[in-house]
Amino acid sequence: MLMLGWMDDEALHRTLTTGRCTYWSRSRREYWVKGDTSGHFQWVKSVALDCDADTVLVKVDQVGAACHTGARTCFDEDVLLKDGGSDAPASDQ
Template structure:
């Protein structure tokens, strides 16, 4: 698929969601230009375009926290990508696994730390049900 299929903004950029391949946790959102897109597909290492530095940005080049790209999804409007990646180390420069490590408290409106949210929570729920069924068999 050629980059020209994608609808970019006025700067020739497209937003990209990086998502953990195993847990589906959203790790970060960044942008790609055509060169970043091509390099990502060729090298299978997530490469973005840094709007602040105005240059290509191989994720992990300085931190070692590379993203191995397993899948590239395209949305129905051809204007956004999702990369499903195996994240080496934390994705966020703060050292948090995900850049989305804060939430707005839905009651108070305050910004609070957010630790949950990967599908390990779902597995924990399943585990708890299994343990409960062992103690309280339903058969």
């Protein structure tokens, strides 16, 4: 996973029609397109809904860093649990 971002219906529509990831900034209360200011673009490869249709998974070709810190991903730091341990029960997922 590269990053997590918020999308409302309009952000999703823009993402689907432009082929570039558009997000809703809850703090700035405006839409933003990944790469417009940083140059670190996300070109959409596929978009899928989860089983409840309340979450989307956007697979992208990432150009440059995904994280605002300049890191490839927002999830490399502060790993809370790695590999789940060998005693974890098998999942039916």
